[in-house]
Amino acid sequence: MGDIQAYLASKYMSGAKADAILSRSEAGRPKKKKRRIDQAVPVAVGDGTGLLIADEDSLGNGWGQAEPEEEDTDVPVVTAAAKTLRLKKSNWSLPSASSSTQPEPAAEEPPAESSTATATSAPPVKKRKGGLLTAAQLKEEAEALAIEEARKEAEREQERLEARRRRRAEGIEDDEDLANDDDDDVDDHPDHQRTVYRDRSGKIVDAQAERAEQIKAEAEDRARQAAKKDWNKGLVQRNQREVEAQRERQVASTSFARSANDRDMNDELRNEVRREDPAAAFLTQRKKKGPQRPKYTGPAPPPNRFGIPPGFRWDGVDRSTGYEAKLFQKINERSRKAKEAYQWSTEEM
Numbered sequence: 001m002g003d004i005q006a007y008l009a010s011k012y013m014s015g016a017k018a019d020a021i022l023s024r025s026e027a028g029r030p031k032k033k034k035r036r037i038d039q040a041v042p043v044a045v046g047d048g049t050g051l052l053i054a055d056e057d058s059l060g061n062g063w064g065q066a067e068p069e070e071e072d073t074d075v076p077v078v079t080a081a082a083k084t085l086r087l088k089k090s091n092w093s094l095p096s097a098s099s100s101t102q103p104e105p106a107a108e109e110p111p112a113e114s115s116t117a118t119a120t121s122a123p124p125v126k127k128r129k130g131g132l133l134t135a136a137q138l139k140e141e142a143e144a145l146a147i148e149e150a151r152k153e154a155e156r157e158q159e160r161l162e163a164r165r166r167r168r169a170e171g172i173e174d175d176e177d178l179a180n181d182d183d184d185d186v187d188d189h190p191d192h193q194r195t196v197y198r199d200r201s202g203k204i205v206d207a208q209a210e211r212a213e214q215i216k217a218e219a220e221d222r223a224r225q226a227a228k229k230d231w232n233k234g235l236v237q238r239n240q241r242e243v244e245a246q247r248e249r250q251v252a253s254t255s256f257a258r259s260a261n262d263r264d265m266n267d268e269l270r271n272e273v274r275r276e277d278p279a280a281a282f283l284t285q286r287k288k289k290g291p292q293r294p295k296y297t298g299p300a301p302p303p304n305r306f307g308i309p310p311g312f313r314w315d316g317v318d319r320s321t322g323y324e325a326k327l328f329q330k331i332n333e334r335s336r337k338a339k340e341a342y343q344w345s346t347e348e349m
Contacts (some may be wrong), residue, residue, distance in 0.1 A: 303328065 006025035007312045009018040294312040301310050
């Protein structure tokens with residue numbers, strides 16, 4: 001615990017509190033003894049002629065004694081005696097009559113191909129272990145198996161292509177090559193190069209059919225919306241609109257030049273009925289074909305302000321409240337008084 005507090009105080013704290021923690025931790029920590037590094041014995045190598053080769057660095061002060069070095073280190077120091085030191089092998093050797101001086105051959109380096117092959121080879125598949133496996137382990141095992149299968153398949157395909165290339169180079173073609181050529185022709189067909197779309201379940205989806213169905217649904221929706229706009233219109237307005245549309249199509253198909261002898265224009269103007277036409281009373285009107293409602297043919301009914309005739313089943317009995325009669329009486333009386341007032345005002349003139 002003290003080491004943690006000392007570490008936090010040295011790294012993340014400052015001030016008197018940090019100094020107190022550091023001083024307490026240093027006071028409680030045992031001081032390490034200063035160790036003395038033993039100097040190795042200088043090595044002298046000779047060839048038997050009295051010539052010595054000595055390392056001057058190992059002499060220290062020049063009298064064969066190394067100067068003591070004192071280090072206060074926190075890491076453990078490994079001291080090895082002169083007998084246990086592994087000295088560097090010297091190239092000097094003693095001459096002998098039986099053998100001649102020959103340099104030792106250097107160690108052969110391993111070939112680079114093996115390392116390359118090892119580096120490029122796929123990772124080995126771990127053997128299946130018994131017992132329960134976690135999801136991560138199962139996923140890792142499945143991925144390793146898939147990678148191994150893909151590698152093997154690629155190797156087989158590469159071998160097959162190499163063999164096929166060699167056969168073609170030699171001018172030999174067998175049934176397999178012909179079948180592969182047919183397969184290549186089939187793969188080059190545009191239908192086989194078309195993109196295949198699938199849904200979430202993996203089922204193949206025909207994009208063109210989906211697009212056609214979407215266009216059909218949009219057309220039906222537009223027709224439905226147009227029909228909804230005609231719901232609040234009467235049958236007469238619909239027929240009139242259809243007649244106008246037919247007329248527009250007919251006009252579009254006719255020539256642009258029109259003369260006074262145009263039969264269609266003259267018939268249209270002749271059949272049009274105008275209220276201000278003085279001959280409209282005695283002109284023969286074409287009778288409309290089709291069923292006609294029966295009309296009332298009995299005695300004259302009492303007048304009403306709207307001019308609506310009674311039905312053909314009316315028996316002639318007035319069942320009203322008399323309001324229409326009083327209304328006409330008041331109207332007549334008002335007009336009579338206005339006429340009398342005008343006559344009286346102009347009588348003495």
